Amino acid sequence: MRKIYVNEKWCLGCHLCEYNCAFAGTGKANMSLALKDKAIYPKIRVEDDGKIMYALSCRHCDDAICVKSCISGALSKEDGVVKIDKDKCIGCLTCVLVCPYGALVQNENKAVTKCQLCTDNSCGEPACVKGCPNNAIVFEERD
Amino acid sequence: MKNYVIIGGGIASLGCVDGIRSADSDGKITMICDESFPPYARPLISYYLEDKTTIEKMQYRSDDFYKEKNVDVVLGSSVTKIDKNSVITEDGKEYKYDKLLAATGSSPFVPPIKGMDSVEKKFTFMTIDDTLALEKSIDASSKILIVGAGLIGLKCAEGLKDKVDKIVVCDLADKVLSSILDKECADMVQRNIEESGIEFMLSDSVDEFKGNTAVMKSGASVDFDVLVMAVGVRPNTALLKDIGAEVNRGVVVDDRMATTVDNIYAAGDVVESNDITSDTKKIMAILPNAYMGGFCAGVNMADGKDAFDNQIPMNSIGFFGYHIMTAGSYDGELYEEKNGDSIKKLYIKDNRLIGFIILGKVDKTGIYTSLIRNKTPLDTIDFDAIKKNPSLLPFSSDYRRKNLGGVL
Numbered sequence: 403m404r405k406i407y408v409n410e411k412w413c414l415g416c417h418l419c420e421y422n423c424a425f426a427g428t429g430k431a432n433m434s435l436a437l438k439d440k441a442i443y444p445k446i447r448v449e450d451d452g453k454i455m456y457a458l459s460c461r462h463c464d465d466a467i468c469v470k471s472c473i474s475g476a477l478s479k480e481d482g483v484v485k486i487d488k489d490k491c492i493g494c495l496t497c498v499l500v501c502p503y504g505a506l507v508q509n510e511n512k513a514v515t516k517c518q519l520c521t522d523n524s525c526g527e528p529a530c531v532k533g534c535p536n537n538a539i540v541f542e543e544r545d
Numbered sequence: 546m547k548n549y550v551i552i553g554g555g556i557a558s559l560g561c562v563d564g565i566r567s568a569d570s571d572g573k574i575t576m577i578c579d580e581s582f583p584p585y586a587r588p589l590i591s592y593y594l595e596d597k598t599t600i601e602k603m604q605y606r607s608d609d610f611y612k613e614k615n616v617d618v619v620l621g622s623s624v625t626k627i628d629k630n631s632v633i634t635e636d637g638k639e640y641k642y643d644k645l646l647a648a649t650g651s652s653p654f655v656p657p658i659k660g661m662d663s664v665e666k667k668f669t670f671m672t673i674d675d676t677l678a679l680e681k682s683i684d685a686s687s688k689i690l691i692v693g694a695g696l697i698g699l700k701c702a703e704g705l706k707d708k709v710d711k712i713v714v715c716d717l718a719d720k721v722l723s724s725i726l727d728k729e730c731a732d733m734v735q736r737n738i739e740e741s742g743i744e745f746m747l748s749d750s751v752d753e754f755k756g757n758t759a760v761m762k763s764g765a766s767v768d769f770d771v772l773v774m775a776v777g778v779r780p781n782t783a784l785l786k787d788i789g790a791e792v793n794r795g796v797v798v799d800d801r802m803a804t805t806v807d808n809i810y811a812a813g814d815v816v817e818s819n820d821i822t823s824d825t826k827k828i829m830a831i832l833p834n835a836y837m838g839g840f841c842a843g844v845n846m847a848d849g850k851d852a853f854d855n856q857i858p859m860n861s862i863g864f865f866g867y868h869i870m871t872a873g874s875y876d877g878e879l880y881e882e883k884n885g886d887s888i889k890k891l892y893i894k895d896n897r898l899i900g901f902i903i904l905g906k907v908d909k910t911g912i913y914t915s916l917i918r919n920k921t922p923l924d925t926i927d928f929d930a931i932k933k934n935p936s937l938l939p940f941s942s943d944y945r946r947k948n949l950g951g952v953l
């Protein structure tokens with residue numbers, strides 16, 4: 403299945419992926435109107451120590467420990483995508499306790515949010531990939 | 546075609562169904578549970594009291610799931626005996642098995658206390674039924690006494706907070722969450738909970754009940770309308786003991802989740818397993834381990850090969866928005882950070898991270914948990930950087946290339 407991969411050599415650390423991700427969920431037409439002066443809760447985050455930089459999002463692990471550990475039954479795997487049922491999540495953060503990548507984050511309601519490869523919005527292809535100016539994030543079949 | 550029988554309908558049982566079906570799509574699976582619901586999110590009963598979830602949303606899988614996986618779910622039925630090739634239920638029915646999973650979980654332990662019979666409204670807090678009964682007995686003027694400041698007692702207190710007038714929590718220990726926190730962290734958590742108005746009486750216990758008054762060892766007395774007993778749980782081992790399985794505190798299983806009796810497996814709160822951070826056998830009564838243990842048992846019951854050999858105790862709990870994450874053992878060299886309401890304590894031993902307590906800011910804690918579970922030698926990563934800021938940056942670029950992609 404196609405997944406998101408990053409190439410740290412090409413990442414500019416521009417954080418555009420974070421904005422594109424946050425914008426993808428809004429359903430609005432204009433990014434600056436949708437996000438201006440708002441705190442954003444992107445599901446992809448740039449890690450940057452000044453020398454190395456790359457964008458990190460859910461790996462949709464084959465043997466996803468977050469799904470196995472979810473105390474509310476909110477996480478599941480459908481067609482290879484680790485999905486979250488927002489209605490069921492109560493924000494206990496057990497998934498944050500177990501994710502080896504640190505890829506699950508809290509949203510504005512303190513519940514958990516995560517990358518679902520833009521299957522949960524109308525973007526089609528992942529918005530972070532489409533908007534990356536240097537092709538440092540790609541959406542490919544690799545297995 | 547194999548006959549699989551599963552006793553209990555908790556998350557270990559559900560994991561077992563997934564495990565069996567990953568290796569055998571035909572075998573007949575019968576799940577027998579004395580509760581009236583298929584596997585549900587037990588830890589969410591306090592969130593139900595808070596109106597943050599509903600009984601429907603608490604159902605761990607959809608009803609269709611059991612049909613799709615071809616599982617015969619028998620509810621409201623208690624297994625009273627395990628025989629060599631079958632189990633017998635209360636109503637005299639017999640279910641034949643080739644492979645059996647006992648995932649009977651644990652039950653609240655209620656110590657004998659003088660005058661307990663004189664308490665009119667008393668509850669334990671483990672099941673949906675307990676929760677619905679408790680909900681019915683309270684109103685906005687109720688005064689609640691909770692005996693036990695462990696996870697279950699405190700979660701119950703949080704769940705009831707906005708629905709009642711007053712809550713007092715007492716515990717024999719001198720701190721809250723005594724099994725997972727040290728005194729400093731426990732005091733911090735206690736202060737945060739106290740801000741909500743919940744009161745504590747620690748290092749004190751009930752000597753005697755006189756109707757709706759608890760006379761404490763210290764001499765104090767507490768008036769209440771509703772009592773919740775939450776001093777601890779005991780594994781439901783009786784059935785397995787009867788058939789001759791080795792039982793210490795919990796049922797003894799190997800890494801494959803097999804008991805000492807042929808064809809009988811066990812998983813979840815009922816078993817004791819090896820904690821790799823201390824190399825000791827323990828009951829680690831947490832939901833992730835119940836699922837993973839059940840899954841592993843299921844695979845092996847279906848003649849597949851699986852081992853659950855990296856178990857650790859771990860918890861992620863929040864009270865009124867304040868988060869607590871703990872894992873492993875608190876032993877060895879300590880690395881500490883304190884910043885306002887946030888505390889981080891990492892325990893390092895023999896070139897491995899073996900435990901942590903993290904309060905407040907808990908982002909990316911999974912990176913620490915994974916170092917513990919994988920027994921990662923700390924000299925293979927830049928641990929000085931990770932201990933300050935958990936991220937993948939201090940790992941080797943090879944590790945990142947493997948896991949995040951990059952030019953191959």
Ligand SMILES: Cc1cc2nc3c(=O)[nH]c(=O)nc-3n(C[C@H](O)[C@H](O)[C@H](O)COP(=O)(O)OP(=O)(O)OC[C@H]3O[C@@H](n4cnc5c(N)ncnc54)[C@H](O)[C@@H]3O)c2cc1C
Pocket residue numbers: 473494552553554555556557558577578579580587588589590591622623624625648649650651670671672696697700701781784812813814815830831832833835860861862
């Ligand atoms: C209030 C509360 C909060 C919790 N919070 C957390 C948390 O935040 N994180 C976490 O990881 N864990 C938490 N836990 C613990 C977690 O719920 C358990 O570890 C987990 O449910 C264990 O699953 P299990 O399948 O082993 O057992 P159980 O869920 O106890 O299921 C066993 C089932 O078997 C049934 N049964 C027993 N004997 C028989 C019999 N003879 N015949 C038929 N049926 C039988 C029982 O009635 C029960 O339905 C919490 C528990 C409680 C009560």
